[in-house]
Amino acid sequence: MTSPDELRELARRCRVHIVNMVHRAQAGHPGGSLSEIDLLVALYKTTLRVRPSDPRWEDRDRFILSKGHASPGMYAILAEMGFISEEDLTSYRVLGGICQGHVDMKWCPGVDFSAGSLGMGLSFGLGAAIAGRLEESERQVYVMLGDGELQEGSVWEAAMAAAHHELGNLNVILDRNRIQNDDFCEAQMRMFDIPAKWKAFGWNVKEIDGHNMEEIVDGMQFLSTTNSGPSILIAHTVKGHGVSFMADNPAFHGAAPNDEQYALAMQELGEVGA
Amino acid sequence: MTKMAATRDGYGEALLELANNPKVVVLEADLGKSTKSLHFRKAHPERTVSCGIGEQNMLLIGAGLAASGYIPFASTFAIFTERAFEQMRNGVARPNLAVHVCGSHGGTHTGTDGSSAQSIEDLAIYRTLPNVIVMNPSDVVSTKQLTIQLADKASPSYMRTARNKTPVLYEGRENEIEIGKGIVLKEGSDVAIIACGVMVSEALKAAESLQAEGIQASVVDMHTLKPLDGPLIDNLVLTCGALVTAEDHNVIGGLGGAVAEHLTANTYAPLERVGVKDRFGESGQSDEMLEVMEISAPFIAAAAKRAIARKA
Ligand SMILES: Cc1ncc(C[n+]2csc(CCOP(=O)(O)OP(=O)(O)O)c2C)c(N)n1
Ligand SMILES: [Mg+2]
Numbered sequence: 117m118t119s120p121d122e123l124r125e126l127a128r129r130c131r132v133h134i135v136n137m138v139h140r141a142q143a144g145h146p147g148g149s150l151s152e153i154d155l156l157v158a159l160y161k162t163t164l165r166v167r168p169s170d171p172r173w174e175d176r177d178r179f180i181l182s183k184g185h186a187s188p189g190m191y192a193i194l195a196e197m198g199f200i201s202e203e204d205l206t207s208y209r210v211l212g213g214i215c216q217g218h219v220d221m222k223w224c225p226g227v228d229f230s231a232g233s234l235g236m237g238l239s240f241g242l243g244a245a246i247a248g249r250l251e252e253s254e255r256q257v258y259v260m261l262g263d264g265e266l267q268e269g270s271v272w273e274a275a276m277a278a279a280h281h282e283l284g285n286l287n288v289i290l291d292r293n294r295i296q297n298d299d300f301c302e303a304q305m306r307m308f309d310i311p312a313k314w315k316a317f318g319w320n321v322k323e324i325d326g327h328n329m330e331e332i333v334d335g336m337q338f339l340s341t342t343n344s345g346p347s348i349l350i351a352h353t354v355k356g357h358g359v360s361f362m363a364d365n366p367a368f369h370g371a372a373p374n375d376e377q378y379a380l381a382m383q384e385l386g387e388v389g390a
Numbered sequence: 391m392t393k394m395a396a397t398r399d400g401y402g403e404a405l406l407e408l409a410n411n412p413k414v415v416v417l418e419a420d421l422g423k424s425t426k427s428l429h430f431r432k433a434h435p436e437r438t439v440s441c442g443i444g445e446q447n448m449l450l451i452g453a454g455l456a457a458s459g460y461i462p463f464a465s466t467f468a469i470f471t472e473r474a475f476e477q478m479r480n481g482v483a484r485p486n487l488a489v490h491v492c493g494s495h496g497g498t499h500t501g502t503d504g505s506s507a508q509s510i511e512d513l514a515i516y517r518t519l520p521n522v523i524v525m526n527p528s529d530v531v532s533t534k535q536l537t538i539q540l541a542d543k544a545s546p547s548y549m550r551t552a553r554n555k556t557p558v559l560y561e562g563r564e565n566e567i568e569i570g571k572g573i574v575l576k577e578g579s580d581v582a583i584i585a586c587g588v589m590v591s592e593a594l595k596a597a598e599s600l601q602a603e604g605i606q607a608s609v610v611d612m613h614t615l616k617p618l619d620g621p622l623i624d625n626l627v628l629t630c631g632a633l634v635t636a637e638d639h640n641v642i643g644g645l646g647g648a649v650a651e652h653l654t655a656n657t658y659a660p661l662e663r664v665g666v667k668d669r670f671g672e673s674g675q676s677d678e679m680l681e682v683m684e685i686s687a688p689f690i691a692a693a694a695k696r697a698i699a700r701k702a
Pocket of ligand 1: 148186233293369470473
């Protein structure tokens with residue numbers, strides 16, 4: 117089992133990949149990639165049953181990045197896991213590249229769902245979870261949602277259906293970074309008591325600090341072992357975490373750093389002499 | 391140097407001008423910075439309704455406002471208006487409520503976000519709805535004028551704007567712009583190129599290259615796909631005898647479809663349709679996308695020659 121310190125170092129490397137990708141492309145979504153990455157690193161390294169050499173292995177656990185714009189985070193961990201190469205990361209948003217702007221199952225190995233339109237991933241995950249049950253497989257389905265994404269009504273259709281169908285193999289990881297596209301969630305559409313909402317919909321709920329690796333590992337354990345109905349891990353995160361000027365800043369939801377900001381970010385991420 | 395601007399900015403400017411009318415309200419779905427309704431929001435927060443990331447809700451909030459005497463302008467990316475298509479059909483078009491929907495970032499021209507963000511079917515689907523005005527303006531000036539004119543219309547509308555900059559075509563020519571009337575930008579008698587949106591400037595480039603080969607092409611900016619300017623098309627058939635349509639949209643059901651429908655019902659001329667060949671896009675820069683999709687100026691010029699060759 118990978119230690120929390122090893123996971124932290126891996127997450128640091130992934131953050132470097134993320135900033136590199138959006139800087140090179142001069143486009144893309146750093147904020148939600150940096151907030152989700154500690155979660156993705158722990159999920160892939162400690163919990164997800166996948167085979168990088170056989171990405172289409174039928175009995176693999178499924179991971180669905182429903183907030184598909186946060187693709188740099190997913191590409192980073194896919195590269196560190198060996199699904200794709202580090203060289204592939206340079207193809208982010210480049211014509212013909214496997215790292216499309218939004219994660220796409222037709223383009224990139226290791227991607228289970230073509231996302232980019234918010235509010236679709238949980239329903240897809242439901243289908244995958246029902247399939248797993250029909251096949252009497254132990255496999256689990258994990259869906260990463262954004263907090264702004266929760267405003268799509270379709271998320272709640274899926275949430276209701278998951279509890280109705282008692283899908284214990286269906287799990288959500290919520291990246292609760294408090295920011296969406298234009299502004300803070302609180303300004304765009306107040307969310308009130310998110311844990312209470314999921315509980316009322318019949319879900320098992322656990323809350324963690326989404327940047328505390330020990331808590332994250334615990335949280336993943338909670339998801340994979342709680343199988344009496346669907347479960348959600350609400351991870352309190354900071355959008356843009358790890359880069360000072362991106363942290364908690366709505367401006368870096370979908371904007372790339374300039375050269376000066378890039379150099380500063382690399383320094384902060386411990387890439388000396390960058 | 392040609393002046394460049396994005397049509398979405400024309401939408402934003404128009405909303406600010408329309409703010410004089412106290413009945414005008416603006417609806418957003420967490421993309422106001424992108425569609426450019428943010429300027430209205432800043433100036434008139436009390437008349438701006440944040441709908442969160444909830445496009446279906448937004449369209450019907452608009453319907454409720456319209457039925458109560460307001461003039462709602464709702465915007466999101468073109469692709470995400472499509473999530474609310476049935477709301478548009480049953481809740482807006484059917485009762486003929488004047489909700490004005492603006493879909494920004496339309497077409498493959500929107501670029502590196504990739505296929506999930508590149509709406510290539512919006513014009514087709516909205517065209518199938520009774521009562522709905524469908525537009526895809528080509529430049530920032532006409533976008534502003536057409537948006538302003540919408541406020542006086544008693545029917546709902548869908549207008550596509552573009553994320554990226556295109557040449558400004560109508561500076562000082564504001565009074566030539568009218569919903570439902572195509573604009574002849576260049577006159578020639580060998581072939582007529584009818585284009586909309588970002589493809590209008592591509593059509594002009596194609597006409598220039600054809601001219602160098604001695605072929606005289608008319609170029610028409612058909613910013614309104616519905617109601618279609620039938621008399622103008624009939625006239626182009628008479629003067630040119632061969633037509634080309636050009637759109638950053640699936641060849642099925644958009645401008646090419648509209649012109650083909652008109653021709654089969656009214657008159658005859660060979661027609662070549664330039665558009666996305668019934669496939670999805672991918673990540674790439676705007677100019678790269680027009681090449682990959684085979685819809686840029688050289689492809690329009692080639693289509694013009696094919697259309698001419700088909701003349702009886
Ligand atoms: C259906 C839909 N509407 C609008 C968008 C445009 N959009 C892309 S990201 C985003 C904000 C997402 O916020 P959140 O879910 O909180 O993601 P995160 O903060 O993790 O980046 C929006 C509105 C979209 N991708 N899909
Ligand atoms: Mg968020």
